[in-house]
Amino acid sequence: MWQIILLIIIGFVLLIAGASTLVNGATDLARKYGVSDLIIGLTIVAFATSAPELFVNLLASSKGHSEIVLANVIGSNNFNLFIILGIAGLIYPIKVQSSTAWKEIPFSILITIAVIVLLMLSPISRTSELGRTDGILLLIAFGGFLCYLFRQMKQEEAPSSAVSSRSNWMIAAFIFGGLLGLVGGGHLVVTYSIELAQLLGISEKVIGLTIVAAGTSLPELVTSVVAALKKSADIAIGNVIGSNIFNLLLVLASSSIIRPIAYEENFLPDLLVLLGGSIFLLLAMWTGKHKTLDRWEAGLLFLFYIAFMVYSASSSM
Numbered sequence: 001m002w003q004i005i006l007l008i009i010i011g012f013v014l015l016i017a018g019a020s021t022l023v024n025g026a027t028d029l030a031r032k033y034g035v036s037d038l039i040i041g042l043t044i045v046a047f048a049t050s051a052p053e054l055f056v057n058l059l060a061s062s063k064g065h066s067e068i069v070l071a072n073v074i075g076s077n078n079f080n081l082f083i084i085l086g087i088a089g090l091i092y093p094i095k096v097q098s099s100t101a102w103k104e105i106p107f108s109i110l111i112t113i114a115v116i117v118l119l120m121l122s123p124i125s126r127t128s129e130l131g132r133t134d135g136i137l138l139l140i141a142f143g144g145f146l147c148y149l150f151r152q153m154k155q156e157e158a159p160s161s162a163v164s165s166r167s168n169w170m171i172a173a174f175i176f177g178g179l180l181g182l183v184g185g186g187h188l189v190v191t192y193s194i195e196l197a198q199l200l201g202i203s204e205k206v207i208g209l210t211i212v213a214a215g216t217s218l219p220e221l222v223t224s225v226v227a228a229l230k231k232s233a234d235i236a237i238g239n240v241i242g243s244n245i246f247n248l249l250l251v252l253a254s255s256s257i258i259r260p261i262a263y264e265e266n267f268l269p270d271l272l273v274l275l276g277g278s279i280f281l282l283l284a285m286w287t288g289k290h291k292t293l294d295r296w297e298a299g300l301l302f303l304f305y306i307a308f309m310v311y312s313a314s315s316s317m
Contacts (some may be wrong), residue, residue, distance in 0.1 A: 018181020071208025089298025
């Protein structure tokens, strides 16, 4: 068993190192073209830090482990919203731009509702699963979100505060090396997390919501904490909101196209927590300091999810 745990840890190390390298390369590439920190956070950094979830889910879906697929996305999004944003907000209050408060956060709420509806009873397939057609619709919505971000990018007036000194060849090497780390790490995490679950008699849902979700969210945690320490609120909030949108519209959709994702009712509490947390974040923009996640609000996010996880663990025993 210890050998399996060691291989899972090695997989996470590869995922984190790969995501970090990919973030560095992709961010440098964006900054060469003077893209703002918010757009970098919502696009390049969000995609790069969501890459572990994408590779883990694609592998899990191809092997037919739908519980791992669904649990990883839901667990990662909850971890991003409650733990990562909670910690980042405790370090430094996160002030957001008007577009985030009025557009990106409400959009994340709408797609969360849409995914819940599609999972519980898809109007298309008339079944409790996320089918291939549902996945295609989510990917179309993802394309619309990218078009919106592209228009935002064209309207940006202020260039990014930092300029990359790396050459194009070095940036390409960072991106390629990061992808290799993600592929290798994702394979190890999926293969041996499932083996560990079977060995201990633990359900794939529990493994996906805890070990896999927390592990694949480590890049987001590192990125947002560093951004908060540097008082780069746009990177911190953009990374979390962008990653959650990417996870629902790209990661989950891509996984459902490979193989339809079966829905089970025991996922409903976690989905409702995700929806409730997103609504709370929207309301937090209008309480306390205007368009700011204050420390006490971040603390509520963090403490609520810790309490929810303790309750979930105790009720499943």
